[in-house]
Amino acid sequence: xxxxxxxxxxxxxxxxxxxxxxxxxxxxxxxxxxxxxxxxxxxxxxxxxxxxxxxxxxxxxxxxxxxxxxxxxxxxxxxxxxxxxxxxxxxxxxxxxxxxxxxxxxxxxxxxxxxxxxxxxxxxxxxxxxxxxxxxxxxxxxxxxxxxxxxxxxxxxxxxxxxxxxxxxxxxxxxxxxxxxxxxxxxxxxxxxxxxxxxxxxxxxxxx
Amino acid sequence: xxxxxxxxxxxxxxxxxxxxxxxxxxxxxxxxxxxxxxxxxxxxxxxxxxxxxxxxxxxxxxxxxxxxxxxxxxxxxxxxxxxxxxxxxxxxxxxxxxxxxxxxxxxxxxxxxxxxxxxxxxxxxxxxxxxxxxxxxxxxxxxxxxxxxxxxxxxxxxxxxxxxxxxxxxxxxxxxxxxxxxxxxxxxxxxxxxxxxxxxx
Numbered sequence: 168x169x170x171x172x173x174x175x176x177x178x179x180x181x182x183x184x185x186x187x188x189x190x191x192x193x194x195x196x197x198x199x200x201x202x203x204x205x206x207x208x209x210x211x212x213x214x215x216x217x218x219x220x221x222x223x224x225x226x227x228x229x230x231x232x233x234x235x236x237x238x239x240x241x242x243x244x245x246x247x248x249x250x251x252x253x254x255x256x257x258x259x260x261x262x263x264x265x266x267x268x269x270x271x272x273x274x275x276x277x278x279x280x281x282x283x284x285x286x287x288x289x290x291x292x293x294x295x296x297x298x299x300x301x302x303x304x305x306x307x308x309x310x311x312x313x314x315x316x317x318x319x320x321x322x323x324x325x326x327x328x329x330x331x332x333x334x335x336x337x338x339x340x341x342x343x344x345x346x347x348x349x350x351x352x353x354x355x356x357x358x359x360x361x362x363x364x365x366x367x368x369x370x371x372x373x374x375x
Numbered sequence: 376x377x378x379x380x381x382x383x384x385x386x387x388x389x390x391x392x393x394x395x396x397x398x399x400x401x402x403x404x405x406x407x408x409x410x411x412x413x414x415x416x417x418x419x420x421x422x423x424x425x426x427x428x429x430x431x432x433x434x435x436x437x438x439x440x441x442x443x444x445x446x447x448x449x450x451x452x453x454x455x456x457x458x459x460x461x462x463x464x465x466x467x468x469x470x471x472x473x474x475x476x477x478x479x480x481x482x483x484x485x486x487x488x489x490x491x492x493x494x495x496x497x498x499x500x501x502x503x504x505x506x507x508x509x510x511x512x513x514x515x516x517x518x519x520x521x522x523x524x525x526x527x528x529x530x531x532x533x534x535x536x537x538x539x540x541x542x543x544x545x546x547x548x549x550x551x552x553x554x555x556x557x558x559x560x561x562x563x564x565x566x567x568x569x570x571x572x573x574x575x576x
Contacts, residue, residue: 258475258476259475259476259477259478285480285481286381286445286480286481287378287380287381288381288384288385310480313441313442313446314446314480316441317437317441317446320479322479322480322481323479323481325479
């Protein structure tokens, strides 16, 4: 494996993206953002911008699809990469597998049963049919489905639902190759003006 | 989309409870997507006595165009300036896992605000939002406590409004400026208490 070049990794990423719904929304989304290419950083701190105006800090991202030989050049503002990474690399428990969602039994709410669906905060009505997770917590079918396709954990006790094994096995590799791709194919077309020697005063901000 | 029916229920719950936590949530506008939270500074911390305003925005749309709140965490940030390792001293951004990847739809605006309040009591300087504050917390703890307390006095107290006027009035009575300020600070900004104390000293 060590002798392999980056190419198979890229294709595996694309393959996975194509199969997965990631890419389904991925490309249109990128193209949508690229229209919007001029922006300013730190718009929340306008007072700090006076001395170091950011002039068109645009960035190009080139996407190459090894299957179709297609190439997409994306121009965007400097936050584009971070934005994309945020969307591609969603942290937290991965979605529950389709099979595990479908396997949840439907149960009937008893006549004297108290409680509520914690997702919509509606109280149980007696005789209502709801879904029960393996940890025995109950939710409306629609409510819990909406959550489990985002994060496969119980909203109440964080019991972990099974995830798609394919996704799990590849996850580590993908995370590494994603990073490589974005770093190697994106570059700044212009630099900041006027701050070549000074350390910006906002540098104490960290992503936490 | 945001589950507005749920947001309504949460707000009703909050106004009904009126409990000892002192946490309040109220909508900023009619559409319920922008709200304001108030959390009292926890007792026994440099934030004690302060009242901290939190700006809350509910996400309308989620990951991959899925539903927004409560499937996505509410976006929260401090409006009131606060000196804390996990809160940006400049933007008010909060570093708290339940507002990010550890969010669960079983949490509510109220419980999320309770978690923010707990964060004020238990800073985590090893996972900082504001590196300068975190360094100070780790290296000069007493200075940190002093600064945090000073920021609470200056920005998080209703009584800190108009503090200059109070100082001026007391100075005009013949008390030295420095003593007036330290006395006001000691009594939490209450002008009458400060005067009593100044007269008895």
